Amino acid sequence: MDDKKFLGIASACDFENVNLSTLDFLVKKGVVKLNKSNDNFLCNLSTTESKNYEFPLFFRGNVYELTDDFIDELYKMLEEFVSSALSDPSIELNKILFETQSFLDSEERISFLKMKFREFHPKSGEFALFEGNLISSTGLNGIMTWYEYIGLNISLSPNLLSLYLKNKPNVFMNLAYEHRNELAYDGLCGFYELLKEWSLFYEANYILNEIKNQLKKLENSIYYDCVSNSSKISALEIAYYAYYQSQSKPKFLNNTFPSEAAYKELSAIYGPHWANIKKSYLEIFRDKDKRLKYSRKAKIKKIIPFLSNDAQDIAIKEFDSIL
Structure with a gap:
């Protein structure tokens, strides 16, 4: 930091005892300011003058404070x-x-x-x-x-x-x-x-x-590996994955989700067309009844192991609610 305006400017001042000469110098240099708006109130709180340079400082009926600068x-x-x-x-x-x-x-x-x-x-x-x-x-x-x-x-x-x-x-x-x-x-x-x-x-x-960054990389790599080694994953299953991840982790992709760039990122990783992922996501996001249809219970179960811990908690709670 090169712009140290105040460092060393008061080498000749006396800081052993509170005195008007030092205070006036500090006010002039912008280190200290008079509290004019609250001085009467603050002075009433103090029955004695300050003995050292702690602030707010009370001296001869005035209240001094350090400046923001x-x-x-x-x-x-x-x-x-x-x-x-x-x-x-x-x-x-x-x-x-x-x-x-x-x-x-x-x-x-x-x-x-x-x-x-x-x-x-x-x-x-x-x-x-x-x-x-x-x-x-x-x-x-x-x-x-x-x-x-x-x-x-x-x-x-x-x-x-x-x-x-x-x-x-x-x-x-x-x-x-x-x-x-x-x-x-x-x-x-x-x-x-x-x-x-x-x-x-x-x-x-x-x-x-x-550590958080490393965990995110590892959790994502596990999911990507599992998906690549498993049966073909559908746009709807990816939509469920994205939904639960976004509920617990706003940033789980390189691109902000939901957005066209994020849908395309999901498509590049898992295969289904990004427009189909978007359509499926908007459907389950907007309609809870459709999201929790009994016929879709297996799809939620399929993606749960690949979610982060917090996202798993949300998904399991919804999964258990489906009758």
Whole structure:
């Protein structure tokens, strides 16, 4: 990241004690802003002035906050550090992929990869926040993004703020490591610990996504192999397969389904004309009674083994409902 506008700009400032000279300088440089809309309300919440540079900061009747630009720059700096210096998920991923090759049977490979997926999935509740499943209880209306979560920790990190504003790029992260004991008092639960957790999440997310990709390839290859070695498959059976897969996995083909390109992709793999696949799919999609006709029960049973686990659950439930 080359556009570090704020890094090292306050090398002469005093961050030991909150003072008007430093605050005025930070406001002038765009690091800090006066909260003019809520200052009276926030000041009423605080009976004493702030003793350090945690934000919101209360001083002489004013409320100061970090600017969005500053938080964004520091977030990107930390993200770059986490993804490059702290993390190298490719090492662990290569071990998993290498071990996968020791299994000759595709089903065994799938079982192994699913076991590794469970093993590498972090148990921490914050990982769901990192993935984007907004479950934090500390945000607005009970929701906070990972970006907002890091921003909150930055606002509560006076030692990190001082290191960033007083030092140059080539020494900042080295100093952050050297001062990790001081950073243990920053943020919600220690800022350096947060960086390590961020690194863990980054690595896990990278590995989990690649495992998902490998599983998709294996599951598709099993289905394609079974189809090629079985009796001729009909357009209607392909339509059932596509229907149940699309109910559980919106993206199960290279092309978005349903679309003409996706129908043609299915046709290229399995044989029946794409227009017949489309006609059969639209029929079972639009008409549940036709989809669950007793005379078609055998066709559903035929394609169930080739579906993903989630799609199988949906198909079996419908299959069992046919009388």
